[in-house]
Every structure is written in C-alpha cells, then in structure tokens.
Amino acid sequence: MLFNSLDFAIFLPIVFLLYWFVFQKHLRAQNALIAAASYLFYGWWDWRFLTLIIFSSLVDYIVGLQLEKTDGKQRRKVLLWISIIINLGFLGFFKYFNFFIDNFVSAFSFFGYQIPSTSLNIILPVGISFYTFQTLSYTIDVYRKKLKPTKDFVAFTAFVSFFPQLVAGPIERATNLLPQFYTKRKFDYNEAVLGMRQILWGLFKKVVIADNCAQLANDIFNNSADYGGTSLALGALMFTFQIYGDFSGYSDIAIGTARLFGFKLMKNFAFPYFSRDIAEFWRRWHISLSTWFRDYLYIPLGGSRGGTLMKVRNTFIIFIVSGFWHGANWTFIVWGALNAIYFLPLLLRNKNRVHTGGIAENRVLPTFKELRGMLLTFSLTVLAWVFFRAEDMAHAGQFLMDLFLGLADYMNYYKTYRLLYNFNPSLVFLIIFFYLIEWFGRHNDFAIQKLLKNSPRIIRFIFYSLLIYLIFNFMVAEETPFIYFQF
Known part of the structure; x- marks a missing residue:
C-alpha cells in the first residue's frame, strides 16, 4: 500500500x-x-x-x-x-x-x-x-x-x-x-496537527518534486546515449532532487503518521543538501541507517580508535556495506566506495566533526565559505548518485564519460533548456520554491514545522491550501512507488 x-x-x-x-x-x-x-x-x-x-x-x-x-x-x-x-x-x-x-x-x-x-x-x-x-x-x-x-x-x-x-x-x-x-x-491535538503538517510536506516532496523530477531523470538515464553532456548533467541533477524528495518525503509521511497515533519516531533526514562537507552530509542523510551501521558495525570493528590503517579499513567497510545494503549490484558497491573516498581526507585530518551545527546559524544567508563547501559537497553527491541510478557499471561509466566530454559542446545548452521546458516548464520554479522553504525551515525537524507559526490564521490557510493545490495539480497520472521500496 x-x-x-x-x-x-x-x-x-x-x-x-x-x-x-x-x-x-x-x-x-x-x-x-x-x-x-x-x-x-x-x-x-x-x-x-x-x-x-x-x-x-x-x-x-x-x-x-x-x-x-x-x-x-x-x-x-x-x-x-x-x-x-x-x-x-x-x-x-x-x-x-x-x-x-x-x-x-x-x-x-x-x-x-x-x-x-x-x-x-x-x-x-x-x-x-x-x-x-x-x-x-x-x-x-x-x-x-x-x-x-x-x-x-x-x-x-x-x-x-x-x-x-x-x-x-x-x-x-x-x-x-x-x-x-x-x-x-493519550490523544494530543497539537501533535496530531503537527503530524498532519509533516504528512502534507512529505506528500509535497514526493508527489510534486520527486515524481516530476523522476519523469525527466528516467527519460535521460534510460536513453542516455541520445543526449549530450549538459542534458546528462540535468538528468543527474534531477535524480538528485528526486531521490531526496522521494525518500525524505516518505520519512516525513511515516513520522507524521506515527504522531497521529501517539508515537515519536527518530528523525531520518536533516536537510542533507545544505551540508558543508561529506561527513556532515552523512550525519544528515538516512540517519537511522548510518547510525545503525555506526553502532552495530563500525564501533565493534574499532571505529576510529586504532591507527591510520584501521581507520581506513573501517571507513571502507562501513561505506561499502552500506552501499551493498541498498542493492545487489556493483553500482551500489562503487557508490559506497566513492563516498568512502570522499570521506577519508576529512577523517585522516580529523576534520570530520567540524560542522556539527546548522549552516548559517542566526543568519539568513550562508557565508561565502559555507556556500563554497555546500556547493562542493552537493556536486560530489550528484556525481555519486550517477552510480546509484545507473543500470550497471558500464552504463555508469559511459554516462559519466559522455557527460564530461559533452560539457564543452555549447550547442547542447539550448537543447537542454528546450528539453526541460518541454517536459515541465514549471519544474524549475517548483524546485526553487521547495528549496526556499527547506532553507528557511532548516533548523527544525521538518521544513514547515514552524513556518508561519506566528502569522494570521488566514495566511497559514492560504499556504497549506497552496501546497494541497500543487499536490493535486502536479500529481503524475500513475501511482509511483517510493524508490526505497526496492531495498
């Protein structure tokens, strides 16, 4: 169901x-x-x-x-x-x-x-x-x-x-x-309202963002040989938004539904695409799985307590096993290993715990250093997601090779614009709207937890009505299973 x-x-x-x-x-x-x-x-x-x-x-x-x-x-x-x-x-x-x-x-x-x-x-x-x-x-x-x-x-x-x-x-x-x-x-009205709000935001992320990004991402990945470098980059970017909206959307619906019955589930996502390095990303992405592997595998193996070789070994084990947990395909193993490679420089320089607080604390905008770190981490994550999405290693390798070799072909930029426009001209604006809401709600358990809390009731009503309208207006024709159901 x-x-x-x-x-x-x-x-x-x-x-x-x-x-x-x-x-x-x-x-x-x-x-x-x-x-x-x-x-x-x-x-x-x-x-x-x-x-x-x-x-x-x-x-x-x-x-x-x-x-x-x-x-x-x-x-x-x-x-x-x-x-x-x-x-x-x-x-x-x-x-x-x-x-x-x-x-x-x-x-x-x-x-x-x-x-x-x-x-x-x-x-x-x-x-x-x-x-x-x-x-x-x-x-x-x-x-x-x-x-x-x-x-x-x-x-x-x-x-x-x-x-x-x-x-x-x-x-x-x-x-x-x-x-x-x-x-x-005991039934708690405030918790139930909060649960409904979280369910609404989860549905928006799944139905409006993930499912619409999926249409474009699936077309590009399934027909990657027909597209130029910039279109392939667009496909990787769309899958990046898709998997976050899909999986974190599921988690929001799950946690919100549990609230309706008086249960409190652990937070599973903490706005990972605002991370300033890959270590912070993994503290914010699929938290329940990463902490499970930390407590039941990484620490029993020795964690970070041993010498350099043990640290390297344990890091690769935890990331490769995490990748393999996702599916029986070498692409998932390589995805895990690639994230281990991203993570190792931070671990070996003892900088893997630098960013433990929220980004842009008490500020509307990030500093230049924070923005640079966030963009670099996001770019590395997009690259890694190609292996996660590809059918096999040959597909992933060809996809990345065509992507990088094709970025120099400036004629493809216009073709990519037309591709995006023909699929869904509203998609870019929806993603921008989504990211702005996520940014302003980044210090909460979920983006709209406290949004407009002190605003007049009519303003809140208009905002929630807008989300409901977008969900029904941009709902794809067929029911789309969540990505992580396959795992």
Whole structure:
C-alpha cells in the first residue's frame, strides 16, 4: 500500500478512528490493532511475504526470552548468532542470491571455465532490509543488556511491523520504539496537527518534486546515449532532487503518521543538501541507517580508535556495506566506495566533526565559505548518485564519460533548456520554491514545522491550501512507488 494512493487515504482514517474512538481505553487492544493494520498494510503488496516478517518476529522474540534466562557467555553468543544467521539468511537469499551466483559464474568464465548458472526468479519482499535491521537491533541490544526482553508478543510484533515506517524506515531502535508500546497513549491535538503538517510536506516532496523530477531523470538515464553532456548533467541533477524528495518525503509521511497515533519516531533526514562537507552530509542523510551501521558495525570493528590503517579499513567497510545494503549490484558497491573516498581526507585530518551545527546559524544567508563547501559537497553527491541510478557499471561509466566530454559542446545548452521546458516548464520554479522553504525551515525537524507559526490564521490557510493545490495539480497520472521500496 502506497502512502500516495487512494487505498492509504481510506485505510489511515479507518485505523485512526478505531484506534482512538474504539480501543482508546485498552492499550493491548490498541497494540493488537496496530499489528493487524500493519500486516494488512504490508500484505497489500503480497500476502505471502507476511510469513517472513511473522517468522522473523517469532525468532527474535524467543531469542530475547532465552537471552534473559541465561548468563552463560557461550550460550548467549549462540543465541545471538541464531538470530543473526536466520535474519541475514533470509535477507541474503531474497536480495543477494542471484548476485553472488552470477558473479561466481562470471569469475570462473574469466579463467576459461564454463559452469551452468542457477539464477532463480526471486521476488524481493518489500522492506525486508528495513524490518530485518529493526528486529536485529532488538536482539543485539538484549544481548548487550541495554534492553530488557519483552514478554508481550503483541507489543513486539507491533514494534517490528509498525506500518508507518515498516517498508522504508526510519529503521527504529528497539530501545526507542518498543517501550512506547508499553505506555498508554493519550490523544494530543497539537501533535496530531503537527503530524498532519509533516504528512502534507512529505506528500509535497514526493508527489510534486520527486515524481516530476523522476519523469525527466528516467527519460535521460534510460536513453542516455541520445543526449549530450549538459542534458546528462540535468538528468543527474534531477535524480538528485528526486531521490531526496522521494525518500525524505516518505520519512516525513511515516513520522507524521506515527504522531497521529501517539508515537515519536527518530528523525531520518536533516536537510542533507545544505551540508558543508561529506561527513556532515552523512550525519544528515538516512540517519537511522548510518547510525545503525555506526553502532552495530563500525564501533565493534574499532571505529576510529586504532591507527591510520584501521581507520581506513573501517571507513571502507562501513561505506561499502552500506552501499551493498541498498542493492545487489556493483553500482551500489562503487557508490559506497566513492563516498568512502570522499570521506577519508576529512577523517585522516580529523576534520570530520567540524560542522556539527546548522549552516548559517542566526543568519539568513550562508557565508561565502559555507556556500563554497555546500556547493562542493552537493556536486560530489550528484556525481555519486550517477552510480546509484545507473543500470550497471558500464552504463555508469559511459554516462559519466559522455557527460564530461559533452560539457564543452555549447550547442547542447539550448537543447537542454528546450528539453526541460518541454517536459515541465514549471519544474524549475517548483524546485526553487521547495528549496526556499527547506532553507528557511532548516533548523527544525521538518521544513514547515514552524513556518508561519506566528502569522494570521488566514495566511497559514492560504499556504497549506497552496501546497494541497500543487499536490493535486502536479500529481503524475500513475501511482509511483517510493524508490526505497526496492531495498
């Protein structure tokens, strides 16, 4: 079920009314409703995959209870590894089986040995990477004794399958989200209003910005051989806006929806395209994933505590694994490695924590130094996104080569202008409007959280009406899935 669909527009009010007006006095019934609604939400794509999420939940629930019963170091490790192997085993089979088989066959073919391929027609379950990491956080934290295991299976299944963030995050920690299922929730009007405001902004980012940028980006990437350098640059730029509007838009809708039910999810994006270096970018982009890898992989490997070689090794591991998490393709691995290369100079010079505050604090405009850093970081990010979007390494390489060689052809600049104009002459103005709102709201949890807060009610009404008008006016004809559903 898509957030930007009629199905969800019907589903959400029904669950909301049942939650607050029928089961308000019964915490366990509310949790059971959330679990049932979440399974319906997830099964809307393919009910067969419900068995995976239910089985994964059952395994980690039992492992958690068994961890509480024993202090034996060896037995606790065995229990932890049972959870890790089962969860990552499912993830590895559905997401990476064909990748490893195909590369295994290619490796032998390179040395002259021909072996038959056994690739399977495997359908990737929606959101498996997200809920796998979420339930693993529970087992690992129980193993580390940072969290008491729950005996409430209903609350646990609701935690694992919580529908607002089930299929594309944020990847919640058990230490943050699970205790919220034990606490009686009371309807908070102000939080509900804030949630609706965040949902509205998320829909604007997805429907108006991401989906319209996607039309142009898809045309250019899918037919890159037909375009000149400046048009290819435009395609990379459009994908940059698309993926941010798409993914951060999903996160805003998820967090806003959770607010409607009395839950607080972690912030997943903090205006990453205003970052002044790549380290700051990764503290602001997909925060729930980057902090997950930091806490459960990077720090256990030694983090930045060792010598230079260990720092370099751990940096490449964390970025390459992060890239591979996104998909079974060498383009994602190279995307991760490229970001590691961007990051290393800052780490080795101990400048990776320079920019921890917001840009242009107490100022309307950034300084020249901040602007320069922001533009450089944005440009490097656009370049890296080419690998993320390309079909394969050959496509990425040819795309970048044609892009850079074609920038000197000034005749293509007019062709690029005509291309943009013919696709959507309003798109540039929509992006400028979007960026201005994001800039002025950059110190908040989301851009319009406090925008026009002290303005007359009629001004706020006009602004929200404008957003709703733009959403309906620029909505593409077909429902467009969120990019991160494929991960």
